[in-house]
Amino acid sequence: MSRLKNIALLGNPNSGKSTLFNLLTGLHQKISNFPGVTVEKKSGTLTVEGGEQVQITDLPGTYSLFPNSLEEKLVVDILTNRDHPNFPDLIIYVADITQIERHLLLAVQIQQLGIPMFFVSNMVDLISSTHDVKALSDYLKVPVITSSTIKNTGLDYIVQEIFQFTREENISRRYVHTKTCPLSEIEKKVVQQISDITGVQNPYLAKLMAHHAAWLNVCKSHKEKIISITTKLGFQNMDSQVKEVMNCYDDFLPVTQAIQKEKEETKTRISTIDRIVTHRVIGPFLFFTIMLFVFQAIYAWATIPMDLIEGGFTLVSTWFSQQLPEHFLSDLFVDGILAGLSGVLIFIPQIAILFILISLLEESGYMSRAVYMFDTIMRKFGMNGRSIVSLVSSGACAIPAIMSTRTIQNQKERLITILVSPLISCSARLPVYAILVGFVVPDIKVWGFLNAAGLVFMGLYLLGILGALGSAFVFSRILKTSESSYLMLELPQYKNPNWKNVWLTTKEKVMSFVREAGKIILIISMVLWVLSSFGPGENIAKAEEKATLLAVSQNLNEEETGNLINQHQLEASYAGIMGKWIEPAIRPLGFDWKMGIALITSFAAREVFVGTMATIYSIGQDNETDTLREKMKKEKKKDGITPMYNTATALSLLIFYVFAMQCMSTLAVTKKETGSWKWPIIQFTFMGLMAYLGSLMAYSILA
């Protein structure tokens, strides 16, 4: 079978390009990375009339072929190299018609390169009268299609044009109109000499090589020669870029003037909205109100579907454990696979809700205002205005939060946000805090009305926030980047969101989580099940025997016997052995081997701590919290007198849970988002170190 025709969507950021991509490919999308770089590659397929399939790639938003970011450099790398696997057979150039002057620049550069292209003039609904497309098509001399990705119009014509392309015999006649770039004498010489050594025919391609030889993916001998040519002939890189852009603007000025008319009313409306939205006082207030709403949605509303998923799984696994014969494979299925599956699906409501809200914020144009307002503050911590949304979301769950960092363009800022997000206390830490906080402070009121436990809670949350900001600050100093940091952010016009696009984005996020992170979560969950169900040799069987005898001698009823067996089996398992094995390491923190076991098993998810402690203290799984607290209160240290859970131990354990990376799902998502195991390992290590040192300090001071 011959290779699918490769069509690329190209355009400035905010041109509606990605929405168009979603509408064209629907759910036939694949998200991967471009080879060799950590830039996200979105591609999908479209089947046109007659059944031919074409591949559509959404190239990163680009302002011009003079790049300022990693993503833009990648686009230049692809478009200047006909042998690049992603070099397009056709470019669909998407431009926002209301910003036509700026969006024409890149289109003209593409034409200078002589790549086949047709032009989509988007957002036609935002201008009051039908604009003069003729001026545009006269200028570009390639097909121009008007569309509105907000109102879903023009899509048919675009698909029709793609169909036309697949059948077209003379592609250059319809889609190529090579514009020439005016060159100075020096530039002409440079271009000529570069053509001579590289064999490049297109003068503009040779000029781009002169501009970008330093980083462009060309063979080494050419690279050196090009650089020596440019220095020898005194080629002024920046001057030449500026001059070219100015020439371009001059050249198409008559065209854009013919189009740009009557926009006064939208202009004043937007200014009024912006005056409120970015107001000194109202702006931040409005932002935090919106964030409160986002937080509330993923913290509280998501629990309804989450409880349903959990309840459903409990029903299913109970049914299976009654139906299936008693065999370790049945246990593997119920406690390993089903539990792991439930551990994956449980995150879907939070991910879906957060992404519906975030795409609404992005699409409406509000997000760029927020980024602008908080740029100064977040910059100090090496992050981006968008990071605030992720950090707030982490208060509910780090998983959707980390996934939401995709829109942060600067790779370093994005990485820092991913690394520190899990330090913000999430909802899974709550059950652990709840059970331990009573050991830190007595149930008293401070100043007559403030609950002491509540204050400790607040302190723990605060500690998480400080930990996140502090480590972000450190990472911003350590991590190196070749990208320059700048804001220069375009504030797009306010738009009504395209609901179909919101739906597609959300669905894509959920599916990719299940597909990519789901695998890892399932595997780790099975490993943890093996660790806590099996032991070396006859350990488990012996433990059961011993527990049964003990139960008989103590005259226990059936339920109590079961609990006692579970306790002894867990102690005899690999997890139990590991808990004992790490005891010397955690003793300085005030922990014993029982807590060691809980630390290991709660790697699955922090709230598992409570369940494991219940098993260790031989309590059934029903109304465990109160009984567990009583049992823990009675627990004594080795001397048999001093209580195990005093203020020092409990606080030390709490601090450990504030900082430690006790969540395999978060690590799986970090792996998915960064594309390598390096970062989840670093994340696990630095958070573990913070936890250990934090607990050590707290325990040494208090004990």
Added chain:
Amino acid sequence: MSAKEAKVKDTHTALNLKLGEKAVICEIQKNHLSSRFMSLGILPGKVCTIVNEAPFGGAKILQFENHKIALRLEELAAIYVQKIIK
């Protein structure tokens, strides 16, 4: 950079524009970001205004025609302007 040039830079960049003051862009400082300025449409000859200052400082919104661009202070300092006196 000579003392004279430094003085020109100080007094005549977009950084010195007050809220609502109109100015014409004369020149963009040449550095690695100048092409980004240009592709955002910030070009010599354009009439621009500062329409907003960020709540926590550090950045302002520059408006020209119907475009709004958020710029950091050091980015504003790279835009040489001439004030329009009414």
